[in-house]
Amino acid sequence: MSRADAQGANVNPITEHTLHLEPRAREDARNRLLSAKGHLEGILKMLEGEPYCVDVLKQIKAVQGALDKVGDLVLKSHLEHHVASAAQRGDADKLVAELMEVLKYR
Template sequence: MTSGKGHAHHGLKLDTAVRADARRRLLSIRGHVEGILKMLEEDGTYCVDVLKQIKAVQGALGRVGEIVLRSHLADHVVNSAARGDEARVVDELMELLKYR
């Protein structure tokens, strides 16, 4: 597969330990989403209870994002000038960070 999701041509990879941590956290987030889906099956569900759970999931996603971002900064951004791809690296980061 040559999609944007797979092995990128530049060979930069998410750190293995961070990848495992992110995976654990996303499994928990998936469980949290399933909990909201269960709430939404019930006729008596209160809007604010749904909104609280959505906010909690967004917080958890934000924390995964912070972990992956820190790893990316430390492993691939701080040395990008030496590698010579700093223009792309900065553009990618700014695209991610705007309206965050």
Template sequence: MSLVQEHTLHLEPRVREDARRRLLSVKGHVEGILKMLEGEPYCVDVLKQIKAVQGALDKVGDTVLQSHLRHHVVSAAQRGDADTLVEELMEVLKYR
């Protein structure tokens, strides 16, 4: 749940498309892992695929975080919601 709900995602079209492509790749990797698990996969092969998914998700997360920092955090003091944004970011970053 977002503490600062009036803010929206500000991503340039190129960045948004890159994130979309990466997430579609993640979807494909997860589907591949599920198919692997239907058989008798080598554990290391499954782990490699899981790591690829984690890397792709991390990259998308970094892109969205960077956008948030640029478009919301740098102007928080001017808007008067800096404390709220810091609290929100601390909540999100504990999962990273």
């Protein structure tokens, strides 16, 4: 179960760890999200007219690919920085439950 922080984002009460992305990976994630944003804006603009279905599908696939890659970066970071040290902190069972929940969405 999660709660919302002051900005309205979900905060996990089990482990309130922050995202640890190396600067290069953070920049990669940012660029991919900006690319996805551009593709989404392109799709919205296409839908104002009469686009060819395949062109829309290609743009949707590009957005999905960008989001998948950012998800991979975040998951890898979580595994490296939080899961790998769970046994040392004594919260391995809680993190396994958390990961099972996360994997439902991957």
